Amino acid sequence: MKNLLLITLIALTPFTFKAQAGSVITESNNVEASSQCLAFMQHSEKKLHAKEKLDLCKFTAGKAILIVNTASHCGFAPQFTALETIHKAYKDKGLVVIGFPSNDFFQEEDNEKDTADICFVNYGVTFTMLSPVHVFGSEAHPIFKQLADETTAPKWNFYKYLVSADGKTVKHFNSRVKPDSKEFINAVNEIL
Known part of the structure; x- marks a missing residue:
């Protein structure tokens, strides 16, 4: 034994x-x-009108990030089309596009389903859209607090933030800078 x-x-x-x-x-x-994950991206967030949560750290690790605060009824909402074009053109080159709907400027739907319909059905968005958040002030989501510390808080909908994969470069563009403008495309290419 x-x-x-x-x-x-x-x-x-x-x-x-x-x-x-x-x-x-x-x-x-x-x-x-x-x-490889940027410290301020260490969050799990619910996808727009879904039960699924997305680990933003894993999703963005080692990639450049384009973060946009969106609103369905904003005059800049047609930028969804150009953002989708950017997503398709650069997703295989290391760029992640993330939209954060917000009603901070009173131009977002009250119901997530309606927001999702506008994004996914009306504009054909396939890039990542998350549940609505606050983007400025004391209730701002921590990601937007960090972006404000690095650059500036959004002054309106469709502020665009380009963040390099290493987090050392953060560029912001106001609502009037179109995602398909030469200025913006050059910035995307530089950050990659």
Whole structure:
């Protein structure tokens, strides 16, 4: 019986060490992945009119980010079309586009379903849209607080923020700068 116990322990010992070594590697990979994530993007947010939450850290790690505060009934809402074009043209080049609907300027739907219909049906948006948030003031979402600290808080809907993958460069563009303008396209290419 003692021999059987001893043989069993010896047989299991290498397996245990391999399992521990494997878990150390996995933890190391997770640390490496999270180190590529910008600190202010360490949030999980609900997708627009969905139950699914998106880990923004994993979603944006190692990529340049275009963050836009949107509003369905704003005069700048046609910019959704150009933002979608940017998304399609640059998603494989390392740019992530994220829209944050907001009613801070009183031009967003009260119902998320209606916001989603305007974005996805009317404008054909396929880039990531999240649930509505506040984008300025004391209730501003932490991402927008950080962007305000780096540049400026949105003064209206469709402020655009380009953030480099390493977070060292943050550029902002007001509502009047169209996403398909030469100025904006040049900035996207520079940040990539």
